[in-house]
Amino acid sequence: MFPEMGASEKEVLRELEEKTREDLTFDSGKILGSMCTYPHPLAVKVVMRYIDRNLGDPGLHVGSQKIEKEAVDMLANLLGLEKGYGHIVSGGTEANILAVRAMRNLAGIEKPELILPESAHFSFIKAAEMLGVKLVWAELNDDYTVNVKDVEEKITDRTIGIVGIAGSTGLGVVDDIPALSDLALDYGLPLHVDAAFGGFVIPFAKALGYDLPDFDFHLKGVKSITIDPHKMGMVPIPAGGIIFREKKFLDSISVLAPYLAGGKIRQATITGTRPGANALAVWAMIKHLGFEGYKEVVREKMELARWFASELKKIPGIYLIREPVLNIVSFGSEKLEDLEEELKARGWGISAHRGYIRIVVMPHVRKEHLEAFLVDLRSIMAILTQ
Ligand SMILES: Cc1ncc(COP(=O)(O)O)c(C=O)c1O
Structure with a gap:
């Protein structure tokens, strides 16, 4: 009551x-x-200090917007790019939805289809429902990585893109992203890598000598990556990350927000009003831990x-x-x-x-x-x- x-x-x-x-x-x-x-604790402090910042209206919070861009660039850098295009979003779900939206919008195909591993996170089911995309599930090998041959067999002229997983939800398995990248390049399709979990693990584990496949923008077929600071990045919820290799992906999902107090912008995120504090916490944690x-x-x-x-x-x-x-x-x-x-x-x-x-x-x-x-x-x- x-x-x-x-x-x-x-x-x-x-x-x-x-x-x-x-x-x-x-x-x-x-x-x-x-x-x-x-x-x-530092991320908690940052969120409390900057709790009122709204990145949905970045014209008001210009400093915070610049910090978000720097955070995106640092994440892109961790993932093998000098500069990336994207946002700190509400989590892996939103990041995956944005990636599917970009693939669909850029393809501009009727009855679009997306090929993804049977191990993919349920956020893709939400994305497919919202965006009118048919999901085409690819089989797994005995080691629970996606069967790349099966992915290839499922490509049709309605395919808008391929998804690979770097750190699967259930088992933490990393797909053969180099092979998926080659396949994507051969067929002229974008490859989205869901590294919501693995993004803050694999680069460091590789540096420690763990034998893991390449999974990031070093591979030319990889056009977008989900990487979540609120998982192994130790940033308070909500803090997801979507990074695109090229600006056209972000442009393809940006719509005009005409009435904001800070002035007109084009907005790509699903959420309109969104926390600046968490994006600042991503920036702070990366700077602090390195x-x-x-x-x-x-x-x-x-x-x-x-x-x-x-x-x-x-x-x-x-x-x-x-x-x-x-x-x-x-x-x-x-x-x-x-x-x-x-x-x-x-x-x-x-x-x-x-x-x-x-x-x-x-x-x-x-x-x-x-x-x-x-x-x-x-x-x-x-x-x-x-
Ligand atoms: C691989 C993967 N992708 C996406 C997500 C969704 O992330 P979130 O719960 O932050 O939306 C998860 C969550 O566990 C995940 O494991």
């Missing part, structure tokens, strides 16, 4: 505290199945993920779906349903999907949290396999 009279600030805050007691928090160490994390800082975060979490995978393998009745590629470890069990239920009853923030449980070793996940999880897992499995 909408209250007739207002309550005191103290009362409102007390009620909020009481109601959010049900929430699982990242600092509890119980959230192991999320791609979000507790944001970095390549070496993020590399250290990735080093620790990649090593922890491998240790965790090796411990899982020792538990009777548990098997890995595949060796971890990034800092995601997914495992199955014949008793999956009972296991999921029991883990949830013990307060763990995990879920089972496609026949496995996914653990994402995010920055807030520490070894002692995984050790506590393993204690529970061992004891549940001992009961279930009796």
Whole structure:
């Protein structure tokens, strides 16, 4: 009910505290199945300081707009371009929708089709529905990467583009993006890489010596990349990233916003009014941690993920779906349903999907949290396999 009279600030805050007691928090160490994390303290400070900035009306907040452009360029730079075109958006979903919108608008084809791996995130289903694009799903190989031959066989004269995944949602698998890029170039199609998760992992993991395929703008067929600072970038939600190689992609999705207080602009994002503070936090985090800082975060979490995978393998009745590629470890069990239920009853923030449980070793996940999880897992499995 909408209250007739207002309550005191103290009362409102007390009620909020009481109601959010049900929430699982990242600092509890119980959230192991999320791609979000507790944001970095500097990013929190920046968001609080600049909470009123609206990048939907950049004429008013010219400084913030310049900072967003710098953030986009730094992300583009991380991904192999000197200069990129794009935005800090609300997340991977919006970034993927914008990429599909650009591919559709530039193709200008009737009954457009988009080819994407069966492992692709559900945001593409939303994009397809909203944009009237038919999704054509390509099969996966035994290692869960997309089958490039199957992608090729599915190309028709209605194809507007191809999607590859660099860090799949379920398993953190990186598709053979070099082969997809070659294919895209051969057929004159744009390749969009969904690196919502992997974008803030793969460049650093490669620098640490992990053997991972190229996935970014170094490959000429790659025309756009989704990269989410609110995942491994440690920026508060909402902070996604869409980077295009060429200006024409951004232009193709820009519409006139004629009435803004800061003056007319052309706007490409799905959201009109949108937070400047989070874009500033992306800029601040990149400046603060730099390549070496993020590399250290990735080093620790990649090593922890491998240790965790090796411990899982020792538990009777548990098997890995595949060796971890990034800092995601997914495992199955014949008793999956009972296991999921029991883990949830013990307060763990995990879920089972496609026949496995996914653990994402995010920055807030520490070894002692995984050790506590393993204690529970061992004891549940001992009961279930009796
Ligand atoms: C590969 C991939 N793409 C896109 C998304 C969507 O991101 P968001 O939830 O920030 O919209 C996710 C989310 O987990 C993802 O894993």
